[in-house]
Amino acid sequence: MKTLRYNPIPARFYKTTRDSLAANLPEGALVVVHANDVYPTNADGTMLHHQNADLHYLTGIDQEETTLVMRIGANGQHTDTLLLRETNERIVIWEGARLTKQEATELSGISDVRWSHEYQSLITEAMQSAKFVYWERDTHPRRYTDVQTRNERMFVAFRANYPNAEVRSLYPLLAKMRLVKADPELAQLREACKITGEGFAAILPHIKPGMGEWEMEALLSCEYIRRRSRKFSFLPIIASGPDTCVLHYISNHKVCKDGDLILFDIGAEYGGYAGDMSRTVPANGRFSPRQRAVYEAVLAVHRYAASIMLPGVHKADYERRVRVRMAQELVQLGLLTAQQVEREADDPTCVRKYYMHSVSHSLGLDVHDVCPPDPVFAVGQVWTIEPGIYIPEENLGVRIETDVLIHPDGVEDLIPGAPLEVADIERLMRGA
Numbered sequence: 001m002k003t004l005r006y007n008p009i010p011a012r013f014y015k016t017t018r019d020s021l022a023a024n025l026p027e028g029a030l031v032v033v034h035a036n037d038v039y040p041t042n043a044d045g046t047m048l049h050h051q052n053a054d055l056h057y058l059t060g061i062d063q064e065e066t067t068l069v070m071r072i073g074a075n076g077q078h079t080d081t082l083l084l085r086e087t088n089e090r091i092v093i094w095e096g097a098r099l100t101k102q103e104a105t106e107l108s109g110i111s112d113v114r115w116s117h118e119y120q121s122l123i124t125e126a127m128q129s130a131k132f133v134y135w136e137r138d139t140h141p142r143r144y145t146d147v148q149t150r151n152e153r154m155f156v157a158f159r160a161n162y163p164n165a166e167v168r169s170l171y172p173l174l175a176k177m178r179l180v181k182a183d184p185e186l187a188q189l190r191e192a193c194k195i196t197g198e199g200f201a202a203i204l205p206h207i208k209p210g211m212g213e214w215e216m217e218a219l220l221s222c223e224y225i226r227r228r229s230r231k232f233s234f235l236p237i238i239a240s241g242p243d244t245c246v247l248h249y250i251s252n253h254k255v256c257k258d259g260d261l262i263l264f265d266i267g268a269e270y271g272g273y274a275g276d277m278s279r280t281v282p283a284n285g286r287f288s289p290r291q292r293a294v295y296e297a298v299l300a301v302h303r304y305a306a307s308i309m310l311p312g313v314h315k316a317d318y319e320r321r322v323r324v325r326m327a328q329e330l331v332q333l334g335l336l337t338a339q340q341v342e343r344e345a346d347d348p349t350c351v352r353k354y355y356m357h358s359v360s361h362s363l364g365l366d367v368h369d370v371c372p373p374d375p376v377f378a379v380g381q382v383w384t385i386e387p388g389i390y391i392p393e394e395n396l397g398v399r400i401e402t403d404v405l406i407h408p409d410g411v412e413d414l415i416p417g418a419p420l421e422v423a424d425i426e427r428l429m430r431g432a
């Protein structure tokens, strides 16, 4: 068996995901899902390969130039073929061994594994009986990019050969399936969250005024990778002082000062699954009265959000109720007036001046995991809870984010290893 940095999910899980997908597709459907490309940088340089999440979800194969082809028969029967980059001695010497057919079968549960040069003949053969084509095409509503993925590129070539094929989107089905996490996925997510929280707690005693944000990034990277994470699950935000109000600050280039807050929005990846956590701490280890007041306000909203995230609740209504609660806190802090809030008591959109994002997103293989357009909370879903208050005129921003699993009677914090309370943060920063 191939050894990996992470403990892989057993192959029977991937067989189950393919069975569920097939059960929701009509007879005569052809499913095609490609790996992501290895993206170029300059000259002969490349970026680290990041697998297509749907391919990972259906096969567990974390390797470039991989393709899953599924042919759906009657009553959810399906014939699956995995195409792999053919390995050779030169690849072994320069890049390290790629999966053998045997290893790919052990990881994915697919017995029919071929080399990728058979791709065209396989598609040609499959199209003789296919009635519908379900091609993996990322149609995430907030996706914006000029770069063509391998799935898109292969689709363009396919379209040229089969201009009349009836092509349908896989995205709605897979988004619905991926929203609810199975037990083996929860094990990976728990590990990603554990690494995320424990690694952060480990660096807290070392933070002090005069430290570069990049030094904190370096310490975190060390704590994550030594716990068998491959990398940050997204570009880490380590923002001090005025940049606590910049939502996606990632340059991490400043030195933090005495009296600054430092906002961390960070996560470790484990086995392809993402942790995502935010904590805001005082550079000198003690919150000022104003910093503390804002922190306690965000924490109160966080607690409220966690208390109303229950199975059956519509996410849109949950977001609205959190805005109502946030408005109370912003009035308390003197940032909004009671009159402003009263005018739109049911949904005080005036909170957007200081709280401009939503409170929760789904979490899984992707940090902002795929999700149907109007989700309803249900058991087995994993969401972030991340309210924030940002006051640029005071150089003061606070975000508190945990990842939670929904149970029948409420949510479970998947990152219990990182402090939430002011007293716990101050104690850990004293090294006590």
Ligand SMILES: [Mn+2]
Pocket: 276, 277, 361, 384, 386, 401
């Ligand atoms: Mn998040």
